[in-house]
Amino acid sequence: MNELLSVTSVKKVYQSKLSGVSVEALKSINLGIDQGEYVAIMGESGSGKSTLLNLVATLDKPTAGTMYLNGMDLTSIPEKHAAAFRRDHLGFVFQDFNLLDTFSTKDNILLPLVLSQYKVKEMERKLMPVAKALGIEGLLEKYPYELSGGQKQRVAVARAIITEPELLLADEPTGALDSKTSEQLLQIFQQLKQRGQTILMVTHSSIAASHADRVLFIKDGQVFHQLYRGQKENYQFLETITETMTALLSKEG
Template identity: 75%
Template sequence: MTRLLTVKNVKKTYQSRLNGQPVEALRQMNFTVEKGEYVAIMGESGSGKSTLLNLIATLDKPTTGLIQLEQMNLTEIPEKEAANFRREHLGFVFQDFNLLENFSVKDNILLPLVLSRTPYAKMQARLIPVTTALGIDSLVDKYPYELSGGQQQRVAIARAIITQPELLLADEPTGALDSKTSKQLLQVFERLNDHGQTILMVTHSSLAASHAKRVLFIKDGQVFHQLYRGEKDNQQFFETIAETMTALLAKEE
């Protein structure tokens, strides 16, 4: 396999707003992601998951260390070029969908291509396969407020993958959905991965993580354990993840 993402010796320190003292959000972060992988990142609140995702998304820069996507050093991208970089190379799926209410489903999905000044014919050619694959082709003329939570999240995924990103970043993508809709959404992620999409998902849910191929556990700002799915099915992998989380929490007590 070909390495897509490298995170090496990454440290992130903030100044506390309360007392001005330095706060270490990430201490020594090291891992790689291969092309075509589906990796879940787990950890308790405050472990550094969201900070890490923000750094990979070029929304923030590490204090020290290297983050590299293929041959591009993300820590050296000028701020004025970061938005274009994100549109061209990364896809984003958030817990709260982040759809524009006054835009139709079609316009929401095509927005990244519009911002990239993609020719209209090319946009249309990409739209149909994506909406068909996600089962939302009949919804393109509706507006977000007319859709269920699950449908809105599928629209958000369509918007994220319409640019054909190298890496899809998902931040608690099932957090606002009920269990049935969450299961359907996770099946969508599995299908995307089966078709070659590399996915990096932050989640607190063992059930969501069980759909990934590998799980990284973050504690105190660094990776301290990982699990590979191997030949396990989703249920078996879920049980392994849950047992691991229980054992790791027990160690702290």
């Protein structure tokens, strides 16, 4: 397998402007994600998982260490080029959808292509296969306020993948969804993975994590444990994740 994302000895220290106190959000993160791999990151609030996602998303820069996406040095992208880099190479799915209410579903999905100055014919060519794959082709003329939470999240996924990103980043993607809708979204993620999409997902949910190929556990700014799915079914992997979480928490206690 080709390694798509390489994170080596990454550290992130925040300096409080008021007190001058330094907070070490990430101590020394090392991880690699292969092309086409689906990886979940778990950890308690304040463990550093969201900080790590922000660094990979080039929304912040590490204090030390190196980060490469497909051979590109993420730490050296100039601020003025960062937005274009994200648009061209990364896809984002958030907990709160981040859709524009004044845009139709179609326009929300096409927004990244419009910003990248694609021609109308090319945008139309890309739109329908993505909409059909996500079962939202009948919603293209509707507006976000007319959609359910699950439909909104499907639109958000369509917007994230229409640019054919090298890496799809998902931040608590099931956080605002009920259990049935969450399961539908996680099935979509597994289908995307089967088509070769690389996914990095931050989640509190063991159920969400059980759909991934591998689960990384972060604690106190470090990767301290990981689990591989191997040949396990989702329910079997969920059992392993739950047992691991219980063991880690009891060990901590």
